[in-house]
Amino acid sequence: MYLDVQGARTFCYTGGKPFDAAKPTIVFVHGVLNDHSVWILQTRYFAHHGWNVLAVDLPGHCKSGGEPPKSVEEAADFVIALLDAAKVEKAALVGHSFGALTVLEAAARAPQRVTHLALLGPAAPMKVSPALLENSQHAPLKAIAMVSVFSHSMLAPPPSSLGPGTWLYGGARALMKRVLASNPRINLFHRGFVACDSYGGGEAAIGKVRCPVLFLLGKGDAMAPPKAALPLQQNARDAKTVVVEGGHQMMSEAPDAVLFALRDFLKA
Incomplete structure (x- = not known):
């Protein structure tokens, strides 16, 4: 499904069901150098269980046009504009990593429009190592290999969760390379990491x-360790924390656990 958001053609995956603004809606926002596909299991479940699903490709990523956000604040404004474009008054927001900061900031800017907020792999602050910042700009393929290692706590998923022969590192690298190549004009990797590293508004938001x-945290997360979410957890008014067996890329390492945590949270 395509929507015009902030003057740009924007792709949203709807989980295989037609979009119906009258249904309760969940917006899924991906992290740096990812796209809507990281949410495939979760979005298809909710789309087939009474929810409207909008899993967006952020501006300038893959199927979406527009200027890639330079900051978390810009990305948050985009999410609010997406709700306007879809004619959705209120929605649940789900975000991963940079996407978690994005939906957090969006919920702070428009609290009356957010019914539930799910933050996967958040951190406050979300500082990026100098080596990753440097390599994302000047040696992106090397940085992709680094992130693939740091984002996973296992080589392959548990039996049958993603099917026999699944290689998590290889799949993550292929996705990041595809997203990087989708915008030859802008280095999406470096821009996204700078936005994460520069954001200091998490606790206020x-x-x-x-x-x-x-708060949905990966027990073996090396990119955003569970303790990095503490400043947010300590300042949240009505919060629940679930820790899953997996790393930063928990949607692929612990897909069922992530789905069940979201399902139970959104039923509450």
């Missing part, structure tokens, strides 16, 4: 959130 919050 969580204090403005008025809806229930889910």
Whole structure:
């Protein structure tokens, strides 16, 4: 499904079901050098269980046009504009990594429009190592290999979760290479990492959130360790924390656990 958002053609995956603005809606926002496909299991489940699903490709990523956000604040404004374009008054927001910061900031800017807020792999602050910042700019393929290692706590998923022969590192690298190549004009990798590293508004933002919050953390997360979410957890008004067996890329390492945590949270 395509929507015109901030003057740009924007792709949203709807989980295989037609979009119906009358249904309750969940917006899924991906992290740096990812796209809507990281949410395939979760979005298809919700789309087939009574929800409207909008899993977006952020501006300038893959199927979406527009200027890639330079900051978390710009990305948050885009999410609010997406709700306007879809004619959705209120929605649940789910974000991963950079996407978690994005939906957090969006919920702080428009608290009356957010019914639930799920933050996967958040951190406050979300500092990026100098080596990753440097390599994302000047040696992106080397940085992709680094992130693939740091984002996973296992070589392959548990039996049958993604099918026999699945190689998590290889799949993650292929996705990041595809997203990087989707915009030859802008280095999406470096821009996204700079946006993460520069954002300092997390603690102030969580204090403005008025809806229930889910912190979904990976026990083996080396990119955003669970303790990095503490400043947000300590300032959240109505929060629940679930820790899954997996790393930063928990949607592929622990897909069922992530789905069940989201399902239970959104039923509450």
